Amino acid sequence: MAAVMALASTGVILLVSVLFGVRRVLLAVMLIRPSCDRGFDWVKTAFHQSMGPGAAVNLLVIGLALTALVHAPRAFLSPPVLAWGGFLLAALASLVHGSDPAHGVKLLSTLATCAAVFSFARNCA
Numbered sequence: 816m817a818a819v820m821a822l823a824s825t826g827v828i829l830l831v832s833v834l835f836g837v838r839r840v841l842l843a844v845m846l847i848r849p850s851c852d853r854g855f856d857w858v859k860t861a862f863h864q865s866m867g868p869g870a871a872v873n874l875l876v877i878g879l880a881l882t883a884l885v886h887a888p889r890a891f892l893s894p895p896v897l898a899w900g901g902f903l904l905a906a907l908a909s910l911v912h913g914s915d916p917a918h919g920v921k922l923l924s925t926l927a928t929c930a931a932v933f934s935f936a937r938n939c940a
Contacts, residue, residue: 825871825874825875828840828844828875828879829875832879832882837879837882837883837886838883840879841876841879841880841883841935844872844875844876844879845876845932845935848869848872848873848876851869851872852869855867855868855869855872856869866921870921870924873924873925873928874924874928876928876931876932877924877927877928877931879931879935880931880932880934880935881931883935884896884934884935890934893934895933895934896934899929899930899933899934900930902926902930903923903926903927903930906922906923906926907923910923
């Protein structure tokens with residue numbers, strides 16, 4: 816059920832991003848997402864899931880930020896992207912030695928969301 820909700824919300828947001836532009840939609844998602852945490856937690860506990868719709872929105876933010884970076888290729892060599900890239904590579908390498916890979920992937924996706932927001936704010940706004 817949560818996967819269907821995640822796919823549906825991803826499809827809607829991608830359709831809206833085609834209509835209004837990736838940058839505007841990413842900015843709207845970044846502004847609205849924090850106020851939805853209580854609802855996302857409620858849905859996650861109601862369906863007894865370890866990951867809820869908030870994780871789907873975070874993955875969508877990562878995807879939209881990558882799309883925005885593709886539209887602005889000069890941003891790939893900017894200091895924030897290079898710094899976050901090195902940090903994320905180190906976090907990815909640490910998954911090999913971690914005792915709980917599922918928790919490591921969850922933490923890596925959280926770090927990637929932060930990197931996407933910081934990189935977007937610096938380079939694509």
